[in-house]
Amino acid sequence: MDELWEPPESPVQRCSILHYLNLVGINTPYVESLTSHISRLAEAHSLYPGVLMERGIAPLIAKQYTGGNLHTIYSHTCALNGTGVMASDLVQALNNLTGHRQLHLLTMLPWVEVVPQRELLYSSRFWCPQCYEENRISGFEIHEPLLWTLKIVKICPIHQQLLFNLCPHCGQTNYLLSWRSRVGYCSKCQKWLGASRSGSLYEYNSVPEVEMQRLVWSANAVGELIASAPSLPTLIARENVARGLGNCVEFFADGNIAEFARLVQAPKNTVWLWCKGKNLPQLDTLVALCFRLKISVLDLLMNEKIETLESVIRLSPGKPISTRRSPDTRLADLDRVESHLAAVLLDHKLPPPSLEAASKALGFHRETLYRNFKELCRAISARYDQYEQIRYLRSIEECCEEVRQVVHRLHREGTYPSEARVSQHLTKPGYLRNKRVRSVLQETRQGLGLTK
Incomplete structure (x- = not known):
């Protein structure tokens, strides 16, 4: 694995056989998966992924599992995003072909020593229709996050809705990578998989609030691991898991x-094997354990000091047996603060309150809340930011429609719809600086035969 851990590429790149595409979402929880990158790479070359894999990549991978020949590994393409030899072989081959040096960050390879392969990855493709649709509308690069490929992740943490794996058009599942894969489209019927909630072909199922909170926490916890991968100086050692769990045993149960x-709620012998470094807990088990203890998965793997996400609380089988106070003595009523923040997160009113508003309502500084209730605060901020982004995108679409109407009206009146004239009739003329709005202006004029 050390050969994958090379310094980031320099600004000047050597010539490569395949296009050098920017990695989408790097340093964030939503970095694209390696299978997503291959689909985008194939499209950039006007090829099917199957052709690219068979003719461009397979010759570099002389393995018994036939390397890049998709016909023989369809049901195993999920492993291309994992921690095994299929992922590492493909990363090295693509590094050589594209000039990249960080493609391992599109897989779970950075965590190969601490995350077992079993029950790690979905065998079929999962997605969030709203993420697809919003990326398309906003002009962001459409991609499929690595987060969506992990079995522990059941929901989109942004939209707090279950991920889908059945095409709403043909009702079929997709492999992670197939001969005609295309990001955002069904590989079977080739139809668009994105959709907004209104008028969608998808049937959205509600999830109990308590379960939703656990699912959001779990997805964010794994997203934190993925986002931190580029900053890792080297592979995290297997011993970190045993040491981290040992610290937990000492902190929460006096050893x-x-x-x-x-x-x-785990078998005693199993926990003993974890703490002695004999076995590794699966990722879903590790996340569930951290959720119960209210500690960060990343902190457990990286740090020796254990601090809970809701101030520092020692647990017993039934109830807390002692509490060490935060320096801010106003946080004495931790349960009240937690309950209020949880209610804010689960409240479906629009617009959703910001973390700033929630902190003012509680009478605490925002940084104090974030220090003691990091995951809840992150979720509240993420939901508010997402709402603001969606509201902005809707405003852009409304402005686009207004531009079309203004252009047609000026044209009927015999006036050339220049940018200056159009802006005088817009509710928000400043939006003409937006690339999407300007393109609609140009397209509408061209549709009327105005090429001036």
Whole structure:
């Protein structure tokens, strides 16, 4: 694996056989998956992914599993985003072909020593229709996040809706990578998979609020791991898991493994094997354990000091047996603060309150809340930011429609619809600086035969 851990590419790139595409979402929880990158790379060359894999990549991978020949690995293409030899072989081949040096960040390879392969990845493709649609409308690069390929992730943490894996047009599932894969489109019927909530072909199922909170927490926890991968100086060692869990046993149960096992509802022998470094917990098990203890998965793997996400609380099988106070003594009523923030997160009123508004309502500084309730605060901020983004995109679309109407009206009146004249009739003339609005202006004029 060390050969994958090379310094980031320099600004001056050597000539490559295949196009050098920018990596979408790097340093964020929504970095694209390697299978998504291959689909985009194939489209950039006007090829099907199957052709690209078979003719361009397979010759570089002389393996028993036939490397890049998709016909023989369809049901195993999920492994291309994982931690095994299929992922590492493909990364090295694509590094050589494209000049990249960071393609391992599009897989779970950075966590190969601490995340077992079993039950790690979905065998079929999952997606969020609203993410697809919003990326298309806003002009962002359409991609499929690595987050969507992991079995522990059941929902889109942005829209807080279950991910889908059945095409609403043909009702079929998709492999992670197939001969005619195209990002955002069904590989079977080739129809667009994106959709907004209104008038959607998808049937959205509601999830109980308590379960939704757990799913959001889990997705964000894994997203934090993915986002942190570029900053890792080297591979995280397997020993980190045993040391981190050992610290948890010491902190939460005074070193008593049997008591700690009862706290996390796991077999005592299993916990003992984890703490001794004999076995590794699966990713879903590790995330569930951290959720129960209210600690960061990343902190457990990276740091020796254990701090809970809701101030520093020691747990017992039934209830907290002691509490060490935060320096801010006003946080004495931790349950009240947590309940209020949870209610803010689960409240479906529009517009959703910002973290600033929530902190003012509680009478605490925002940084104090974030320090003690990091995950809840992140989720509240993410929902508010997403709402603001959607509101802005809707405003842009409304402005586009207004531009079309103004152009047609000026044309009927015998006046050339110049940018200056059109802006005088717009509710928000400043939006003409937006690339999408300007393109609609140009397209509408061309549609009327105005090429001036």
